[in-house]
Amino acid sequence: MTEARAGERPSGSDASGGAWDDEIVSRRLVAWLDAVLAGRAPNAGHFCGNCYHPRQAADDDCPHCETSVAEAGVVESVPLEVIEGHRRRRGREGAVVRTIAWVGLTTGVVLALIPLAFAGVTWWSATAFFGLMIFFYIFSANVANSLGDAWGYRWGLAIFRRAWEQHLAARSDGSAEDG
Numbered sequence: 001m002t003e004a005r006a007g008e009r010p011s012g013s014d015a016s017g018g019a020w021d022d023e024i025v026s027r028r029l030v031a032w033l034d035a036v037l038a039g040r041a042p043n044a045g046h047f048c049g050n051c052y053h054p055r056q057a058a059d060d061d062c063p064h065c066e067t068s069v070a071e072a073g074v075v076e077s078v079p080l081e082v083i084e085g086h087r088r089r090r091g092r093e094g095a096v097v098r099t100i101a102w103v104g105l106t107t108g109v110v111l112a113l114i115p116l117a118f119a120g121v122t123w124w125s126a127t128a129f130f131g132l133m134i135f136f137y138i139f140s141a142n143v144a145n146s147l148g149d150a151w152g153y154r155w156g157l158a159i160f161r162r163a164w165e166q167h168l169a170a171r172s173d174g175s176a177e178d179g
């Protein structure tokens with residue numbers, strides 16, 4: 001069974017911008033959110049108060065959204081709803097890839113059994129069984145890793161975008177009440 005690595009994109013420009021223009025938040029924040037989900041990093045540090053880009057130093061303008069510290073401030077953790085949105089994004093990416101792989105394999109098993117069911121075990125129905133199984137195994141792994149990866153990426157990104165926009169709306173409501 002091919003274990004597709006959900007969320008990993010084909011190689012492209014890893015610098016900000018370039019092939020990663022679809023990302024809603026900075027690449028460093030995405031990598032950092034992955035680390036938090038994997039338990040490799042605590043939800044603590046210095047983050048841009050506007051876009052939550054992880055900061056080395058707290059005093060310069062944000063290198064990602066270029067908002068000044070005076071304007072955006074620095075926060076010491078990323079809001080939980082942003083982390084939760086990222087968790088659901090990764091979950092959906094994996095589910096799409098796994099679902100496509102299993103649908104492909106199940107189709108293969110059903111089709112491969114048809115010759116055996118109608119002709120009994122003969123040299124050709126047995127050969128067809130194994131041939132179809134091998135074909136669908138390779139076929140579904142490839143579709144899952146290409147089409148499934150692309151669909152999962154789009155779908156997952158849409159989920160994160162909703163969570164992100166809800167967070168921004170709630171954040172601006174909060175600051176409107178404060179001010």
Ligand SMILES: [Zn+2]
Binds near residue numbers: 049052053064066
């Ligand atoms: Zn920023």
